[in-house]
Amino acid sequence: MTSYSPDLLRLRFKASMGLNDEQIQMQRIATEFAQKEFLPYMAEWDEKEYFAKETMQKAAQLGFGAIYVSEKYGGTGLTRLDSSIIFEALSRGCVSTTAYMSIHNMCAWMIEQFGSEEQKQHWIPSLASMEKFASYCLTEPGSGSDAASLATTARCDGDFYILNGSKAFISGGGDTDLYVIMVRTGSPGPKGISCILVEKDTPGLSFGKKEKKVGWNSQPTRAVILEDCKVPVSNRLGEEGQGFNIAMQGLNGGRINIASCSLGAAQASLELAANHLKVRKQFNKPLAEFQHNQFKLAQMATNLVASRLLVRKAASSLQQNLPDAVSLCSMAKLFATDQCFDIVNQALQMHGGYGYLKDYAVQQYLRDIRVHQILEGTNEIMQLIVSRDILQN
Amino acid sequence: MAMRVLVGCKRVIDYAVKIRVKPDKTGVVTEGVKHSLNPFDEIAVEEAVRLKEKKLASEVIAVSCGPPPCQETLRTALAMGVDRGIHVEIGGKDYETLQPIHVSKILAKLAQEEKVDLIILGKQAIDDDANQTAQMTAAVLDWPQGVFASKIEKMDGTLKIQREVDGGVEYVEAKLPAVISSDLRLNEPRYATLPNIMKAKKKQIAKKSISDLGVDITPRVEVLTVEDPPVREAGAKVESVEELLTKLKDLGRI
Numbered sequence: 001m002t003s004y005s006p007d008l009l010r011l012r013f014k015a016s017m018g019l020n021d022e023q024i025q026m027q028r029i030a031t032e033f034a035q036k037e038f039l040p041y042m043a044e045w046d047e048k049e050y051f052a053k054e055t056m057q058k059a060a061q062l063g064f065g066a067i068y069v070s071e072k073y074g075g076t077g078l079t080r081l082d083s084s085i086i087f088e089a090l091s092r093g094c095v096s097t098t099a100y101m102s103i104h105n106m107c108a109w110m111i112e113q114f115g116s117e118e119q120k121q122h123w124i125p126s127l128a129s130m131e132k133f134a135s136y137c138l139t140e141p142g143s144g145s146d147a148a149s150l151a152t153t154a155r156c157d158g159d160f161y162i163l164n165g166s167k168a169f170i171s172g173g174g175d176t177d178l179y180v181i182m183v184r185t186g187s188p189g190p191k192g193i194s195c196i197l198v199e200k201d202t203p204g205l206s207f208g209k210k211e212k213k214v215g216w217n218s219q220p221t222r223a224v225i226l227e228d229c230k231v232p233v234s235n236r237l238g239e240e241g242q243g244f245n246i247a248m249q250g251l252n253g254g255r256i257n258i259a260s261c262s263l264g265a266a267q268a269s270l271e272l273a274a275n276h277l278k279v280r281k282q283f284n285k286p287l288a289e290f291q292h293n294q295f296k297l298a299q300m301a302t303n304l305v306a307s308r309l310l311v312r313k314a315a316s317s318l319q320q321n322l323p324d325a326v327s328l329c330s331m332a333k334l335f336a337t338d339q340c341f342d343i344v345n346q347a348l349q350m351h352g353g354y355g356y357l358k359d360y361a362v363q364q365y366l367r368d369i370r371v372h373q374i375l376e377g378t379n380e381i382m383q384l385i386v387s388r389d390i391l392q393n
Numbered sequence: 394m395a396m397r398v399l400v401g402c403k404r405v406i407d408y409a410v411k412i413r414v415k416p417d418k419t420g421v422v423t424e425g426v427k428h429s430l431n432p433f434d435e436i437a438v439e440e441a442v443r444l445k446e447k448k449l450a451s452e453v454i455a456v457s458c459g460p461p462p463c464q465e466t467l468r469t470a471l472a473m474g475v476d477r478g479i480h481v482e483i484g485g486k487d488y489e490t491l492q493p494i495h496v497s498k499i500l501a502k503l504a505q506e507e508k509v510d511l512i513i514l515g516k517q518a519i520d521d522d523a524n525q526t527a528q529m530t531a532a533v534l535d536w537p538q539g540v541f542a543s544k545i546e547k548m549d550g551t552l553k554i555q556r557e558v559d560g561g562v563e564y565v566e567a568k569l570p571a572v573i574s575s576d577l578r579l580n581e582p583r584y585a586t587l588p589n590i591m592k593a594k595k596k597q598i599a600k601k602s603i604s605d606l607g608v609d610i611t612p613r614v615e616v617l618t619v620e621d622p623p624v625r626e627a628g629a630k631v632e633s634v635e636e637l638l639t640k641l642k643d644l645g646r647i
Contacts (some may be wrong), residue, residue, distance in 0.1 A: 025468060025590050063587030076587045086587075261396055 003152060013268055015308065020202050023085055026078075030089035033062060038093025045094060045218035046364055049210075051175050052097055052218060056104075061131035064090070064101060066108040068253070073124035074113060076187035080253060080315040084260040086306075091264025095368035100219040102172050102257035107134035107180045110250045114195070114238040123178065123197070132177035136254075137167040137224050138247050144168075145381050147182075147245055148190040152226060156181035160235050161185070161196060163204065163226040166322070169375070173222035174207035176200065180237070181224070182247050190244035195237040204229030215367030232265065252318055252326055254376045255333035259311045262340035262372045265365040266347075272362055273297070273347035280352070293350065300343045327389045334382035337372040344369060395451035396547075396569065398441045401476065401500060402457045403431040404466040405520045418618045420489070428462065430469045433515025436562035436575040438581040440545060441513050442474035449547045450511070452476050456503055458496055460484045464598055471593035472585030478598040479503060481606065490612035498608045499530035501600075504534060509570065511552070516541055516574040527574035538565035540574040 017025050037055050045052055059065070067083045069075025078086075083105065084103035090098040108127040112120055126132040143150045152165025163183055170179075179198040187191030198205055208223030238246055274297060287293050314332035317325040348355035348362045355362050373379045406412065407427040415422055430438070457463040458481040467478035477605035483491060486627040505511055517524035524540075531538035539545075539554030540541055546553040550567070556563045557576050567573075585593075601612055631637045641647045 021468070022590060022594060025465075025472065025585070026587055029585055029587070029590070047548065061586065062584050067587070071588070078587065079592070 005129060015085075015263075018312075019085065023082060024228075026082060027085050027089050029062065030064070030086045031092065033134040034093025034098075036092045038090065038097060041247055042094040042218075042361065043358065043364060045097065046215075046368075047117075047358075049217045049220070051100075051172075051220055053130075053175075056097065056101060056133075057130045059090070059101065060128065065130045066124065066128035067105055068206040069105075069108050069112045069128065073120050074128040075108065075112065075124065076128075080199070080256060080319040081312055082309055083253075084256055084315045085089070087257050087260040088264040088267070088376060091261040092268040095261050095265050095365060096216045096218040098170055099216060099258065099261045099368075099372075102254065102261065103136055104134050106250050106254045106257065106292075107136050107178070110136075110180060110195070110246055111197070111237060113249065114242070115245050116234075117233075119197070119237065127178070128138060131173055133175070134178045134180060134248065135170050135224070137173075137175040137179050139168050139170075140166060141168045141223075145378055147247070148193070149188070150182060150184060150193065152181070152183045153230075154185045154194060156185070156195060156233070157230075158312050160230045161233060161236070163198070163231055164298055165226050165228040166208075167224040167226075169211070169221055170224045171216070171219050173220060173224050174210065175220050178226060179205070180224075182243050185240045185243075191241050193241045193243035193247070195246045196231055197235045197237060198226075198229065198231050202229055204232060215364070216371055251376055252329045255329045255382075256311060256315050256318065258335035258372050258376050259307070259314075259333045259340075262337045262369045263267065263304070263308050263311060266300075266307070266340035266343040267368045268349035269344040269362050269365050270297070270304060272360075273300075273350040276351050276354075284379035287350070295356060296350070298347055300346055303339040304343055305330075307339045311336050327386050330377070330382040330385040333372075333377065334379045334386070337369070338379060341366070341369055341373060360371060395449060396444065397508060398444060398450045398453045399500065399507060399509040399512045400434070400437045400441045400453060400455050400470065401496075401512070401514040401526065402434050402438065402455045402463075402466050402470050402478075403515070403518045404428050404457060404459055404463045405431045407573060408432060408519055414619055415575055415620050416494060417580055418620055420619050425520065428466075430466050431515050431518045431520075433517060433519075433577070435469075435473075435515075435582045436577070436579050437497075437513040437515050437573075438470045438473050438475060439580045441574060442583075443580065444511075444547075445474065445476075445543075449624075453596075454503075454507055454509070456481065456500060458483050458491065458499055459488050467598050468590075468593055469585065471596045471598075472590045473583060474589065475596075477596055480598055481546050481601045481603065483603060487603070487610055490614070490616075491610060492612070492614055493523045493525035493529055494613060495608065495610040496526050497533050499603075500526070500530045501533040502606045502608055511570060512536075512572045514572070514574050516576050524574075527572050531572035533564055534570070534572070538569050538572045538574075539565050539567050540571045540572075541576040543576050543578045545573060545579070552586070582639050 067076035067078050071077035087102050111123050140150050154161040154163050177200050181196050184192050185194040204227050206225045211221040280287045311332045314328035317328045344366045354360050364390035407429040413422045441453040453475045455467050455475040455478045464480050514527040527540050541556045542554050543557045544555035552567050554565050
């Protein structure tokens with residue numbers, strides 16, 4: 001019932017538009033993998049709140065564990081655009097699992113970008129294979145959008161930092177192996193923040209209860225609690241005071257990834273809705289023959305294509321480190337997550353009562369992508385970033 | 394002694410696509426339709442790559458006959474681990490009328506040129522369901538054949554081939570060089586990995602023309618018309634066996 005046929009929607013504006021041969025091949029592999037390994041289990045993983053580590057490791061074997069990390073350290077060495085294409089394709093099979101994988105990918109990249117040679121050699125291979133899983137820890141109970149005001153401290157004591165504080169809403173928290181944690185080592189504000197890697201089972205590291213969420217249920221979310229947690233100074237990523245910068249640079253890419261996940265859900269939902277409209281009849285004709293539905297579909301498709309183009313442009317821009325990259329990434333995240341939520345919501349409406357049943361996939365796509373408008377920087381913060389760019393330049 | 398292996402890779406309409414007959418009834422719609430590597434050929438590629446991994450094969454060459462998009466098909470095979478590809482470029486009307494008899498001669502010629510020890514083909518293509526190319530290729534070359542293979546074992550100078558046949562399972566032993574056609578349960582093909590797709594970029598796809606090979610591809614068969622199967626008619630319920638027999642007699646069925 002939740003499976004889709006490649007021919008289901010004979011859109012000429014497919015997700016493969018504008019891509020070169022290699023990218024189309026990669027997209028195909030990700031799509032086939034997601035259709036076979038994610039899609040049949042998407043509903044079950046959501047219901048049972050199952051963190052599919054083995055399946056993700058299978059994905060990692062294909063190179064999906066550290067897509068935009070250099071081959072030198074065991075990554076796949078592809079571009080941000082390639083990653084966007086891949087996450088969009090994988091999302092069609094399960095948004096939640098794909099979204100976690102994108103966070104994991106982001107952490108691997110942060111280590112590659114800012115880590116010492118030793119840290120890179122030590123961590124990246126096992127992250128690339130997903131032998132080890134990573135979590136990104138920035139948000140705290142007292143600091144969400146105002147991330148720079150974070151209060152978790154790291155006090156230097158000889159060769160160690162002593163960490164105290166707590167992080168909230170950590171994806172993978174409690175079930176992952178490596179925590180990339182932003183902590184305060186210096187003065188208030190962004191310049192006093194550092195980034196440190198903490199391994200699970202470090203004494204003083206514990207977790208809150210597993211949160212009960214509306215979606216993203218195939219990944220556990222927990223608070224990360226640090227109580228006099230002793231971490232070697234050699235686990236610090238980059239310099240003291242560089243942490244906020246590291247966190248934000250990670251998020252630029254993370255935002256493209258999350259937006260890409262929304263695209264996958266929207267494309268899948270659009271196809272499901274179009275198919276439903278062709279099949280469902282009321283007043284003696286298929287719903288697809290009502291102009292209202294036709295026009296709605298047209299709007300949905302237009303907004304999807306517009307979102308996709310913006311996301312891909314942002315990805316290319318980030319890859320080339322262009323001056324507009326940060327704004328574009330924020331715009332892409334803002335626009336795509338909002339548009340795609342509306343698309344999926346409309347797709348659900350087009351299913352009528354059936355759309356509300358868990359037997360149909362649309363509701364899960366909806367529940368899963370709703371949080372994309374909130375995390376990795378709320379869509380309000382995205383507006384702040386873009387407006388600041390406009391007014392300060 | 395490690396074998397040199399040739400695999401056939403046919404580009405066919407993807408298995409999941411809903412086939413539509415062209416309005417002029419000359420064939421099915423192929424334009425803009427998703428195509429893929431024939432599933433049985435994918436199994437053949439997988440088997441060849443596994444032989445190479447076991448060091449029983451030294452080189453695996455994939456062949457595809459058809460228009461330029463066949464190179465995509467070859468790239469899929471390359472990304473699975475095949476060493477190099479050969480694209481026999483055939484287009485237009487020639488491609489529409491290409492039959493197993495022609496392909497078998499092409500494969501035979503290439504096998505001889507490449508000094509191949511083993512040819513593995515898919516048992517049939519999912520578009521024509523011909524199930525002829527492997528058998529014909531073996532005949533042209535006068536090589537032994539093991540078709541509908543579900544397991545292949547290398548022995549000393551021969552291959553022990555397990556075949557799925559109507560009555561069950563049969564074993565044949567074929568002296569090399571030989572032709573094998575893969576059946577469904579021979580293996581489960583791997584996904585190409587992203588790194589392998591990147592590596593495949595550097596692998597070679599040689600282009601050959603029909604004149605290079607000197608094979609005659611004049612059509613032997615003419616397609617008169619292609620039509621949808623008849624729409625299923627409504628049935629009728631009967632109350633008794635007598636009524637059933639009467640109805641069947643009336644319809645001339647018995």
